[in-house]
Amino acid sequence: MAEEVDLDANAPSADAEGAFAGADDPLVVWTLATFHTAAFVAALVAALYLAGALGELLGGLSTLVGLALYVLLWAATWWTTRCTLAEVAGAGSDGGAETDADAKPALSEMFGAGMKWGGVDGVCFLWAIVVVALVPRVRLRDLARMEADTVAFFVFAAAVASLLAFLVGAVVGSLFALFDAGAFRVAARLGPDSPASSDAAESRNPDPASEP
Amino acid sequence: MLAIRWLHLLGAALALGGATLAWWLFRTTGFDTAPVGESESGTGDASEVATASTGVPALAVAAGYERLFWAATGVLVMTGVGNLGSLAPYVPGTETPWGTAFVAKLALVLAVLALSLVRTLVVHRYRRADELGRAGRRRLRRSYGATALAFAVLVALAEVLAHG
Numbered sequence: 336m337a338e339e340v341d342l343d344a345n346a347p348s349a350d351a352e353g354a355f356a357g358a359d360d361p362l363v364v365w366t367l368a369t370f371h372t373a374a375f376v377a378a379l380v381a382a383l384y385l386a387g388a389l390g391e392l393l394g395g396l397s398t399l400v401g402l403a404l405y406v407l408l409w410a411a412t413w414w415t416t417r418c419t420l421a422e423v424a425g426a427g428s429d430g431g432a433e434t435d436a437d438a439k440p441a442l443s444e445m446f447g448a449g450m451k452w453g454g455v456d457g458v459c460f461l462w463a464i465v466v467v468a469l470v471p472r473v474r475l476r477d478l479a480r481m482e483a484d485t486v487a488f489f490v491f492a493a494a495v496a497s498l499l500a501f502l503v504g505a506v507v508g509s510l511f512a513l514f515d516a517g518a519f520r521v522a523a524r525l526g527p528d529s530p531a532s533s534d535a536a537e538s539r540n541p542d543p544a545s546e547p
Numbered sequence: 548m549l550a551i552r553w554l555h556l557l558g559a560a561l562a563l564g565g566a567t568l569a570w571w572l573f574r575t576t577g578f579d580t581a582p583v584g585e586s587e588s589g590t591g592d593a594s595e596v597a598t599a600s601t602g603v604p605a606l607a608v609a610a611g612y613e614r615l616f617w618a619a620t621g622v623l624v625m626t627g628v629g630n631l632g633s634l635a636p637y638v639p640g641t642e643t644p645w646g647t648a649f650v651a652k653l654a655l656v657l658a659v660l661a662l663s664l665v666r667t668l669v670v671h672r673y674r675r676a677d678e679l680g681r682a683g684r685r686r687l688r689r690s691y692g693a694t695a696l697a698f699a700v701l702v703a704l705a706e707v708l709a710h711g
Contacts, residue, residue: 357675362610366667369617373624374660380628381653385641394636398548398629405625518664525665526672527683 354516354523355441359417359424367420368413371511376405403467411459415452419512422448446512453508454501461500548629555626559702561619566695569612573605573688606674609687613667616694620660645708652704659697666690 357363383389393401423445631638639645670687673679679687 390638522668
């Protein structure tokens, strides 16, 4: 096993060859978007349950509103994940990484894009909550009667809430970006590029003598 | 809502049944156990061996299952929270046996999600390389077997949560 690695010492490692290669593939986008949505919701449910606040929250949420919020979060996360992975794949195509040192910018690219688009996802989710939960209760007649001060207050509140949502989304997005980067690297080590997996050479040059 | 429960059952059936089917397909094709230089017909023809070890149809099956798996998983989490809402606001506490089973189920769900992400990315890499050797087949067969096993445990935990 060690000899195989030594023979290939001049070749780039699985990481350097591009752990994020083909990251903008529709299957990868779909997988990561669903993973982020499902893991975020499951972790949130676990945290709320352990804090003893789950019953109250679910008691005040109708099933249809809950489903609509989940679907909107899923859709927004799919879009922002697609943007993140397009940025990462675009950065990775600038000549490709030749060494492990060259692969590090790809990781920082993943982290930066994850943070930025995670923030955008947070803002999208906030506005999804506003649209789903508040808009059906607002009457146009009441809006027309609103005074300028009230409108200014709502605009200010919306701006502050959006900023907070962006910050929370950026933190969650950067955590997921780190986890995703780890998953990409583990997959690169387990996949066909791994020195431990001699499948590629084996299937190209079947050599009965090499078989035990 | 009855529709939410049916959707939850459908998602579980697709994820568990699909993983079992994928494991069975990888197990019964036999390519991962056939010695190199010896085809299934026993003629030892090199081109037959190459076709057998390339395994592109197996990769198409795996990629198809991955798409279905993530759709089913997204729906499962969504409808799982919906089912939980039917208990609200009287969700049993963490100190009860129900609470212990619920926390165990959530932890297993998170673990399955994380490991399935790696599995899908491995399938994606094999698909990009457009070849799947014996070690790759063995790896995917085991991962689908483990996925099916984990989902079977999740179904058992769901049964405990629903009926005690």
